[in-house]
Amino acid sequence: QQPVQSPQAVILREGEDAVINCSSSKALYSVHWYRQKHGEAPVFLMILLKGGEQKGHEKISASFNEKKQQSSLYLTASQLSYSGTYFCGSEGISSASKIIFGSGTRLSIRP
Amino acid sequence: DVKVTQSSRYLVKRTGEKVFLECVQDMDHENMFWYRQDPGLGLRLIYFSYDVKMKEKGDIPEGYSVSREKKERFSLILESASTNQTSMYLCASSSPLDDLAKNIQYFGAGTRLSVL
Numbered sequence: 001q002q003p004v005q006s007p008q009a010v011i012l013r014e015g016e017d018a019v020i021n022c023s024s025s026k027a028l029y030s031v032h033w034y035r036q037k038h039g040e041a042p043v044f045l046m047i048l049l050k051g052g053e054q055k056g057h058e059k060i061s062a063s064f065n066e067k068k069q070q071s072s073l074y075l076t077a078s079q080l081s082y083s084g085t086y087f088c089g090s091e092g093i094s095s096a097s098k099i100i101f102g103s104g105t106r107l108s109i110r111p
Numbered sequence: 112d113v114k115v116t117q118s119s120r121y122l123v124k125r126t127g128e129k130v131f132l133e134c135v136q137d138m139d140h141e142n143m144f145w146y147r148q149d150p151g152l153g154l155r156l157i158y159f160s161y162d163v164k165m166k167e168k169g170d171i172p173e174g175y176s177v178s179r180e181k182k183e184r185f186s187l188i189l190e191s192a193s194t195n196q197t198s199m200y201l202c203a204s205s206s207p208l209d210d211l212a213k214n215i216q217y218f219g220a221g222t223r224l225s226v227l
Contacts, residue, residue: 002153002170032215041115041201041218042154087153089216097142097161097207097214100170103153 001025003090005102012078012109020073020105022088031064031071032089032099035082042087045073075107083109114138117202117219124226130189132222134202141206143185144216145169145177148199157200160185161207192226199223 003024010018022031030049036042048064048071059076075082085106089099118133136143144159146169156169158177166177174196178186185204189196200223203216 002155005153008151030214034216041220042216044215044217047215089154091214097205098156098159098167098169099214099216100156101146101154103151 002100003088003102005086005088005105007105008103009106010108012107014080014109014111015077018075018078018107020075020086020088020107022071022073022090022102024069024090026069026090026092028064028066028069028090028092030091031062032091033062033071033073034087034089034101035084036087036104037084045086078107078109080109080111083107115202115204115217115219117200117222119222120220122222122224124189124192124224126193126226128189128192128226130192130224130226132187132189132200132202132224134185134187134204134219135183136185136202136204136217137183138204138206138217139182140204140217141182141208142204142214143179144203144205145175145185145187146201146203147171148201148221154201157187192224194226197224197226 033045034042064071085104089101115136145157146154160179176188202219205216
């Protein structure tokens with residue numbers, strides 16, 4: 001089953017913050033986050049391996065609550081370059097290497 | 112830099128044709144994947160392969176088959192293309208053995224297939 005992402009779409013002004021949530025019905029080994037810009041391939045942002053782990057990448061960070069099987073992606077002081085579709089991917093404990101992606105969150109940043 | 116190359120960016124085929132989508136990676140990755148991307152549905156896994164000649168069904172394998180005769184190449188085959196297979200197809204590769212990038216997926220640019 002695909003992880004559930006929310007919201008499906010977000011429109012921000014430059015400088016505003018956003019949170020994208022990802023929830024899985026299965027026990028997770030890890031959570032991956034990817035960004036896909038329009039017309040391009042998805043690109044890896046970060047992976048969270050341990051429960052409660054938070055990782056950062058520029059002004060983009062993420063957390064992973066293993067017990068709740070949830071992850072959140074935080075975009076701080078958004079820039080125009082952050083526009084794109086964000087996908088979370090869940091890697092199950094019993095199916096290592098295989099990632100099931102959510103339906104995506106489309107983020108639009110306006111000047 | 113990891114490079115995943117898909118042979119065509121755009122393809123137009125007719126209903127009933129046999130279609131081959133090719134993917135090549137240059138990083139000696141063990142795992143290779145085929146996804147289908149449709150608006151609102153995200154990336155759905157069709158098939159993946161964890162070794163040469165090994166394959167496993169993903170979530171939507173119906174109407175598709177795959178072939179992996181060499182480690183670097185993974186082919187997606189539509190035996191008899193149908194209009195509901197019109198979509199963007201993405202190939203990816205990863206390695207479970209890379210300590211620094213374990214199971215991180217690297218994607219190709221995609222093939223947009225139209226079946227008329």
